[in-house]
Amino acid sequence: MKPHLSALLAACRSLSIASLCVMLCSCITSGGIRPHETELNPTSLDAGQAIRTTRQDAAWPTGDWWRAWGDPQLDRLVDDATAGNPGLKEAQARIDNARFQAQVAGADELPQVDISGNFARQRFARDTTPAPPGGTTVWNNSVSAGLSYDLDLWGKNRAIRAGALDAVQASVADDRFAVVELQTAVVRAYVQLALQYALLDAYQAVQQQEQQTLDIAQRRLEAGIGSRLEVSQAKTQLTASLTKVQQAQQQLALSRIDIAALAGKGAGYGDTLARPALALSEPIALPASLPVDLIGHRPDIVAQRWRVLATEKGMAAAHAAFYPNIDLLATASLGSAATFGGFFNLLSSDGAGHSLGAAISLPIFDGGRLRGQYGVAVSDRDAAVDAYNAAIVDAMRGVAAQVTSLHALDAQQVSIDATLDAAREAYRLADAGYRSGITEFLNVLAAQNALQEQEERLADVEARRLDAWALLMKELGGGFAATAADRAAMEPDHASRN
Numbered sequence: 001m002k003p004h005l006s007a008l009l010a011a012c013r014s015l016s017i018a019s020l021c022v023m024l025c026s027c028i029t030s031g032g033i034r035p036h037e038t039e040l041n042p043t044s045l046d047a048g049q050a051i052r053t054t055r056q057d058a059a060w061p062t063g064d065w066w067r068a069w070g071d072p073q074l075d076r077l078v079d080d081a082t083a084g085n086p087g088l089k090e091a092q093a094r095i096d097n098a099r100f101q102a103q104v105a106g107a108d109e110l111p112q113v114d115i116s117g118n119f120a121r122q123r124f125a126r127d128t129t130p131a132p133p134g135g136t137t138v139w140n141n142s143v144s145a146g147l148s149y150d151l152d153l154w155g156k157n158r159a160i161r162a163g164a165l166d167a168v169q170a171s172v173a174d175d176r177f178a179v180v181e182l183q184t185a186v187v188r189a190y191v192q193l194a195l196q197y198a199l200l201d202a203y204q205a206v207q208q209q210e211q212q213t214l215d216i217a218q219r220r221l222e223a224g225i226g227s228r229l230e231v232s233q234a235k236t237q238l239t240a241s242l243t244k245v246q247q248a249q250q251q252l253a254l255s256r257i258d259i260a261a262l263a264g265k266g267a268g269y270g271d272t273l274a275r276p277a278l279a280l281s282e283p284i285a286l287p288a289s290l291p292v293d294l295i296g297h298r299p300d301i302v303a304q305r306w307r308v309l310a311t312e313k314g315m316a317a318a319h320a321a322f323y324p325n326i327d328l329l330a331t332a333s334l335g336s337a338a339t340f341g342g343f344f345n346l347l348s349s350d351g352a353g354h355s356l357g358a359a360i361s362l363p364i365f366d367g368g369r370l371r372g373q374y375g376v377a378v379s380d381r382d383a384a385v386d387a388y389n390a391a392i393v394d395a396m397r398g399v400a401a402q403v404t405s406l407h408a409l410d411a412q413q414v415s416i417d418a419t420l421d422a423a424r425e426a427y428r429l430a431d432a433g434y435r436s437g438i439t440e441f442l443n444v445l446a447a448q449n450a451l452q453e454q455e456e457r458l459a460d461v462e463a464r465r466l467d468a469w470a471l472l473m474k475e476l477g478g479g480f481a482a483t484a485a486d487r488a489a490m491e492p493d494h495a496s497r498n
Helices: 002-026 065-069 072-082 086-107 156-222 228-262 267-271 292-297 299-320 369-435 441-475 484-490 492-497
Strands: 112-123 137-150 325-336 352-361
Touching (some): 065 072, 086 156, 156 228, 156 299, 156 369, 156 441, 292 299, 292 369, 299 369, 369 441
Antiparallel strands (some): 112 137, 325 352
């Protein structure tokens, strides 16, 4: 008997292998659909002259880089803005949503068990149901429990869950970048507030000068050595200065409102702000070098890389759908609808039933549905790679643009400083000459206008320097993942290895 048994088992194995081969050969294939895009490596791009030739040495930005400016009010503003801001809460809600989506996706990897029961007092119709139980009223009760388990031979469910977890990581990185953007926006708004105070100072100083000039013009008129035209011109200049003062005060009020909104507060929050201690002339320095690979650690770039990984998992799941699917199934039940049965009659060996088996599904022909779904998954992956590559290029552009702006603004500030010194001297001479009757009043007006223009330009350039510095900090990731450990923890490759 043993030789016959061995031969029978061998034949069964051969038949099983042959059946599996036939099933696999019968499956729908991908039809040659494949990805076309590859990810850019930031170090493969030419960083440009601006990034290669940064001129000074400074520490890399940290998560609270603005604290180096030494303005406690600014520190408090940023802290208030990032604590309970509605926009950040929305980002956190998206993280929670992604986590629950991952939980849903992971459920298919585990056995599914469900229990159901039906309990009813039922009369069976005599004319449609033979007796018994036709014509009788009985307890028709049943309880069943079912178990199913997808063997996931080709890793479809595992790929879906892994992709969902990658989406969670992308949401976390998005949340971090939202914090960086909010911090930068608050700092930039604060710089504008400081600028409006500087302009207000300049306009008020000019207003005082023009008031003094008007007084001189009136005294000269009274002494018979001046003219009414000079007095009229002086009054016109004074009125124009008053208008500029009022405009600066308006912009101050609007800046306060903007800061309050960024902090997630009401407009009254802005009314409590004191004049910034931040000076527009605050010195700033660039790092000695800007390694391009740092761009790859920006939160938004990291988020794009996680999305690429998520779409690759989706592609793997779509490809697994081409192969047979096997589910293990088991049921156990209790039921009774006996003519003379009571409510608990199902609780007996005669009411028990069970089943145990497997369900096999094999895609043979589906009108191109699976191939189309795989094509969609591949296209999603290519689109994610393109978005990642575009983000890399845009980030490098942003860094280079801000570094270039800082170099240019430094040069402009030097030039304006020199011009401003000359304008101050010209006004001093024109004013002294007019007081002594040597120069004409028009010379004073021209010198005042030139001086005011240079003071406005200097304040604007200084504010733009600080603004460009804030934008550079954002382009560098706002100090995100400043340490090697932080960078490693946020790397998609690192997470996929663990």
